[in-house]
Amino acid sequence: MIMNYLIIAVKVLLFISIINVWFFRFGKETPWRGGDAVSMRDEFEVYGLSVTTMVIVGALKVLLAILLLVSIWMPDLAIPAALGMAFLMLGAITMHFKVGDPVMRSFPAFSFFLLSVMIVLYHYQV
Template sequence: MEYVLTGIKVFIFLSIINVWFFRFNKATTWRGGSAKSMKEEFEVYGLSETLMYLVGALKVISAILILASIWFPSLTIPAAGTMAVLMAGAISMHVKVQDPIKRSFPAFSFLVLSVVLIFAG
């Protein structure tokens, strides 16, 4: 089970880093509305650029702490809890703008993986 949990932690870390650093200004299947970048996506949700950077910072910090929890297990619950809350918020934004349910799949997946870490932690 330890290898599975470590795999989940690495997967969350790499995925969040990918989204916020490498795909930030790129269109993806998962963006809200017809957004072609992270900034446009937050505009679709009616959220400010400041909030976009705050959410991004919280997600990246949480992802780093989730990765660090491989070596420092006491970080697991607070980091995964923060990530779960952020992912629940992402799902609610997709619902708010009436996106097709499939656009919420990544956020829902990370929410589930974060909850797994919380209960295993």
């Protein structure tokens, strides 16, 4: 029972974090941005990725975050949503390494990756 509440908390945390990054901190400087980027648009440019890619990645992350939240009530959505999120977070980690960022810049993406894997493992066991 406690693990169920923990997984719910993780889903809510991922949802809030993704919404925060893509809607409230999108145009703001953070210590986690790749290279010397001061906004999300700059960050994707640093990675050598297009604005179109940024929009697609952002839309996918937001959609997957919503699905994770909805999976609290519809558990069949949890595994595909968490696997998708884990895949996108591996991409984010890869981009940080590609541009030579210090390892700490990958911390949010790595944390979200681990939390997504945790959701997958939990739902495989239930």
